[in-house]
Amino acid sequence: MLELKNVSFKVDTEDGEKEILKDINLKIDDKFVAITGPNGGGKSTLAKIIAGIYNPTGGQILLDGEDITNKSITERAQMGISFAFQQPVRFKGLTVGDLITLASGKKISVSEACTYLSEVGLCAREYIDREINASLSGGELKRIEIAMIMARSTKLSVFDEPEAGIDLWSFNNLIRVFEKMNEKTNGSIIIISHQEKILDIADKIIVVANGEVKSYGTKKDILPALLRNENTSFSCVKL
């Protein structure tokens, strides 16, 4: 179970201090949780704080009761947190096979690595030896990113907008990938998403806006209001 207690995150800007996350309190122990909300509301920051990429300026993060607030990215990864980047990183020289192997944390056979690629709809034979460089499209990189998380198979997987950059045809397959992951996993999956179809397969939905948790509940409780745009609406103050 992941627990966030009074987590806040402030950054210094030219106009002074800005609060990106304000006093976030969350307990996540469901299998499939979606975080949604308007752009700039703090969702990605929240994901990065869970993965250890950002350190909160206040509050505490607990994984299965253990305080991980001061743990590094590596330590959290080793404790069982996986994080799929919204914008996957390119590497000159490292191949898709290399990264899948590193993700799995052990020597795996080519056929095992290929299984993960096939799951995300990539023909393994074509991709396994390809470099993670500019020759891969954004959509291909996103799928490889997901395959890496599958290869890790940890107790907590956090996906930051996995659908961004994926074409419409692939999107339906992506939903199937997450449905399958949901069936198979013994841990928790947290997905940041704007897509109704993804929200629709979630056990719980968290709405984050203006750095705060606006609502948190079951799909039945949250989704109808969301679709009516009640929770996420925000007004633009005229100057």
Next chain:
Amino acid sequence: MDKIGKDLLKKVADLHEIPEGAYNIRENGGLGGRRTTANIDIITKEEKPGIDIIIKPNTKNESVHIPVIISKSGLDDLVYNDFYIGENADVVVIAGCGIHNTGDDKSSHDGIHTFHVGKNAKIKYVERHYGAGDGLGTNVMNPTTVIEIDDGGYMEMETTQIKGIDSTIRKTSAKLGNDAKLVIKESLMTHGNQYAKTDFTVDLDGENSSANVISRSVAKDESYQEFLSIINGNNKCAGHTECDAIIMGKARVCAIPQITANHLDASLIHEAAIGKIAGEQLMKLMTLGLTEEEAEEQIVNGFLK
């Protein structure tokens, strides 16, 4: 051959035992072993140190190993090797130099290799440089490669220097005939206070000739690298040069690509990029459970692979 010699052979030529096919092993400035085949002759030069490697026309799928190993401190070795690749031949030449210097004097090896690639011949030339030893003496290598490719010939040169060479100036020059093609792939890593200079000059003289010069390097600690790559397009031709370098610590890299079109149909491209390892690359690998040091190692190894 002693253990040090065997270790060096393994590093520079991937050889565990005596190689198959033709070979010439140069050990501490003398002959450490030689074998010729029906198609490949190796002859000791009379007027200066070195050998002539003569590959008969139409020789297919044969290889020549010509490793040089130096385990004596204070040895300055100079050698001239000439390769004559006959028409339509298709061969692999594996050269390499390993120095194990445990003494306090400078050990050096300057190899001057000249390749005469015949019409429609195909050659892959693999060259590895490696230094070891815990003495105060420096390991110095200054290889010079001169390439002449006749019409329709093809040469691929793979040159690698991964560790232990304190100072190196590597000069490679090439002249290409009609429809000739040259591919050069360089991998280089320097550390400590090492200095490495790469100097490529390619003259695309023939019609439809082409060259692709690719260098990937990593400079660590306080090392310094210079990369010069000159491609002259003197005919209807295609040339591409690319230098990609990662800098770490206080290392410095200077890249100077130069392309000159002396013909209207010369098509030339140069690319050069130098930078440190991107923070997000380290971060990504750390989210897979690697420490920062392990992530760095993976990125560097992949980059130089």
